[in-house]
Amino acid sequence: MAYHFSECVERHAYSTYDEFLKLHEEELKRLPAPEAALNYYMNEDLYLFDEFQASRTPGSRRPKIDNLYDVFVNIREDEAEHCKTMKTCQTHGNLRSPHSTPNCLEDDTECVIPENDCEGIVDCVKKSLTK
Numbered sequence: 512m513a514y515h516f517s518e519c520v521e522r523h524a525y526s527t528y529d530e531f532l533k534l535h536e537e538e539l540k541r542l543p544a545p546e547a548a549l550n551y552y553m554n555e556d557l558y559l560f561d562e563f564q565a566s567r568t569p570g571s572r573r574p575k576i577d578n579l580y581d582v583f584v585n586i587r588e589d590e591a592e593h594c595k596t597m598k599t600c601q602t603h604g605n606l607r608s609p610h611s612t613p614n615c616l617e618d619d620t621e622c623v624i625p626e627n628d629c630e631g632i633v634d635c636v637k638k639s640l641t642k
Contacts, residue, residue, distance in 0.1 A: 521594035528587035532580065539580035548582040 532539070552574045574585040 521590050525587055525590040525594060528583060528590060532583055532587065536580060539583060540578050542579035544576045544579055544582050548585075549576055552576050552582075552585055 553576060574588070575581055576585065
């Protein structure tokens with residue numbers, strides 16, 4: 512239930528940023544991107560950024576940041592990824608990183624993810640206590 516609530520919060524955040532972008536597009540495009548945003552989205556250490564792209568191949572999302580508008584577009588897209596992550600967390604057996612199987616591409620039909628040892632958080636906790 513908590514992941515569902517978080518999914519709803521993330522969906523609302525996406526909608527809020529989307530509305531903000533539509534209302535202020537021209538003004539935001541005239542303003543420079545803050546250094547913090549450039550560092551976050553373009554830093555060479557993007558491990559955690561890739562790890563939270565639940566529906567994409569690692570390294571496939573490299574946002575462009577030319578101005579403040581681009582920053583808010585990317586924040587909005589982050590909210591969409593968070594929403595997908597929360598949805599994934601509601602699926603039994605999805606406690607692994609979506610990228611935990613090496614060389615597994617989105618369109619790779621040969622890629623088989625190993626069976627899960629447990630079906631969700633409660634089952635994993637129960638099994639960890641009995642081992």
